[in-house]
Amino acid sequence: MSKTGRFGEFGGQYIPETVMTAVHELEAAYDKYKDDPEFKAELAELYRDYANRPSMLYYAEKMTRDLGGAKVYIKREDLNHTGAHKINNVLGQLLLAKKMGKKRIIAETGAGQHGVATATVCALMGLECEVYMGATDMERQSLNVYRMNLLGAKVTGVNSGTATLKDAINEAFRDWCSHIDTTFYCIGSVMGPHPYPTMVRDFQKVIGEEIKRQIMEREGRLPDAVVACVGGGSNAMGAFFDFIPDKSVRLIGAEAAGRGVDTDEHAATVAKGSLGIFHGMKSLFLQNEYGQIDEVYSISAGLDYPGIGPEHAYLHDTGRAEYLSITDEEAVKAFEYLSKTEGVIPAIESAHAVAAAMKIIPEMSRDSIVVINLSGRGDKDVYSIARYRGVELDEK
Amino acid sequence: MKNRIDACFEKLKAEDRKALITFVTAGDPDMDTTEGLVLEMFEKGADIVEIGVPFSDPIAEGGTIQRASLRSLKGGTDLDKIFALVKKLREKTDKPLLLMMYINTVFRYGTDRFFLNCKEYSIDGVIIPDMPFEERDEVKAQAEENGIYTIFLAAPTSHERIKMIAEESKGFLYIVSSLGVTGTRKEITTDFDELLAPLKEGSYCPACIGFGISNGAQAKKMASYCDGVIIGSAIVNIVEEHGRDSVPHVGEFLTSVRTALDG
Numbered sequence: 001m002s003k004t005g006r007f008g009e010f011g012g013q014y015i016p017e018t019v020m021t022a023v024h025e026l027e028a029a030y031d032k033y034k035d036d037p038e039f040k041a042e043l044a045e046l047y048r049d050y051a052n053r054p055s056m057l058y059y060a061e062k063m064t065r066d067l068g069g070a071k072v073y074i075k076r077e078d079l080n081h082t083g084a085h086k087i088n089n090v091l092g093q094l095l096l097a098k099k100m101g102k103k104r105i106i107a108e109t110g111a112g113q114h115g116v117a118t119a120t121v122c123a124l125m126g127l128e129c130e131v132y133m134g135a136t137d138m139e140r141q142s143l144n145v146y147r148m149n150l151l152g153a154k155v156t157g158v159n160s161g162t163a164t165l166k167d168a169i170n171e172a173f174r175d176w177c178s179h180i181d182t183t184f185y186c187i188g189s190v191m192g193p194h195p196y197p198t199m200v201r202d203f204q205k206v207i208g209e210e211i212k213r214q215i216m217e218r219e220g221r222l223p224d225a226v227v228a229c230v231g232g233g234s235n236a237m238g239a240f241f242d243f244i245p246d247k248s249v250r251l252i253g254a255e256a257a258g259r260g261v262d263t264d265e266h267a268a269t270v271a272k273g274s275l276g277i278f279h280g281m282k283s284l285f286l287q288n289e290y291g292q293i294d295e296v297y298s299i300s301a302g303l304d305y306p307g308i309g310p311e312h313a314y315l316h317d318t319g320r321a322e323y324l325s326i327t328d329e330e331a332v333k334a335f336e337y338l339s340k341t342e343g344v345i346p347a348i349e350s351a352h353a354v355a356a357a358m359k360i361i362p363e364m365s366r367d368s369i370v371v372i373n374l375s376g377r378g379d380k381d382v383y384s385i386a387r388y389r390g391v392e393l394d395e396k
Numbered sequence: 397m398k399n400r401i402d403a404c405f406e407k408l409k410a411e412d413r414k415a416l417i418t419f420v421t422a423g424d425p426d427m428d429t430t431e432g433l434v435l436e437m438f439e440k441g442a443d444i445v446e447i448g449v450p451f452s453d454p455i456a457e458g459g460t461i462q463r464a465s466l467r468s469l470k471g472g473t474d475l476d477k478i479f480a481l482v483k484k485l486r487e488k489t490d491k492p493l494l495l496m497m498y499i500n501t502v503f504r505y506g507t508d509r510f511f512l513n514c515k516e517y518s519i520d521g522v523i524i525p526d527m528p529f530e531e532r533d534e535v536k537a538q539a540e541e542n543g544i545y546t547i548f549l550a551a552p553t554s555h556e557r558i559k560m561i562a563e564e565s566k567g568f569l570y571i572v573s574s575l576g577v578t579g580t581r582k583e584i585t586t587d588f589d590e591l592l593a594p595l596k597e598g599s600y601c602p603a604c605i606g607f608g609i610s611n612g613a614q615a616k617k618m619a620s621y622c623d624g625v626i627i628g629s630a631i632v633n634i635v636e637e638h639g640r641d642s643v644p645h646v647g648e649f650l651t652s653v654r655t656a657l658d659g
Binding site (some may be wrong): 004012013014015016017018019020021023060160161167170174177178179180181187274275276277278279280282285287288291292293368 | 452528575591
């Protein structure tokens, strides 16, 4: 078995030969630049001056009092430029793309956050940008579609399959196969063929490094748990990675249970998935007995994916991380709860992490500490939450 | 027993002819039509037939085969039904039959069980477009143990990799004609003399060009660079248009391609 880019048995490079040389080229470029002092300095500057890093670690005092258990800290990735953690990864990848001399950038997007981040950094760096987005997602995230257009990106709707995130990835892969010489594929999560899962995690691990430094400053000790939502899993890998050696810290991922893991409408890959090979990686997938990938569902377009990054599959397999399934209803309640309690409107994706944290916090002692990674802000979700609650908004 | 693919290429070489390899998606629009199509294609000059196993997310395929896969899956096609089709076909033909499928289909079915079945039902080889050279060990031991050939793909981007891939490929080497996914193309601009040059030194399995070949003239031109051609989407387009009545139309098309190739 090839050991390239493996996390235990998970990962690998299961992609058509046409893109193999491009993946090797990317691997070589990433190996060259990842420890290059100049590259690191440039990226650090972009993180600081453009993305607004470090993001703050906020003590949620009212929530702590209300839940009556562990002290709650919220990592404010929602305050990053473009409103989510996605910018960290995009700045890293596109800086690399520039070093590689690539002029055209393609990306997939689910909720639109990665697409917006990619369109933003392309505008900043003067790169051509095309974003693939499922037609269903374009409808439920029309604001982000307009935002990408505003930033100068072309948004291409994908009607194949379920017209959601996985289909957008399929189409981006197909584009990449056709334009391999000029095009850099900026994958938005810790998924795909090696080196993406490792590279994207490396560009996101700043989240966990900051949490550790900030909590040590505030509390003088490590947290007892770090909680993050998981679709492909990039904000969670970013938050978890620096804590993996710290065995006292529970790492908790929140995946989307949609209308419930016992229905056909969920995206709970860890709870209900099985080992498979898809989108370039061996990992856990929701699929039938013949390996056909399932249609998945979540209220959250960003978690609406039938797989999970290979490093998460490994963390699950080895028991280092735990994964909880959060239903639409629980996520919406957490969305409303955080808005009212702390004055912070979370992305519906991040609301899954809030909901998971709310399950464990009351059972923990008052001197314990939980950090919730608030991966994004919820402005984009206000319409769909209103719709979920039966309220029709009309801005005309 | 000698693998049917090797025997096929030896015979073609002796006759100084080029191989015509054709593709259909199993179960599009139904299994009976697929059976008729495979037999008709052999009848009208195909040397080897690839049976496409539909996958929900075929990332290497263009619109034509994507749509065919979807039609087939909606009709309830699965791998066991395809093995049943192969069993029926084997009562009527002894020509080489390949399965073209995505790696997850093999893996999820169980790699051991899959290759045992291939042997039992007399499949000669498999083509797995999302299993590159680097991941060959995913199936290598089981394929070899059961005498099933794994046909690897080389692309216009494979330059320094092509020898390594050709050494691993059994039966023939599948040369992807152009960048991009499957589907007919007006023009194929790859410099095959340059791409295939490394294979001139030394002895490798035959090379056949596929992706985008849509008519006899194109097939004839592509075959001039190698040992044969593979035609998929052009056939699937005819099936899409004529459905259950597509057999004679596909036969007619193949007759024209075979005539051009042999002319």
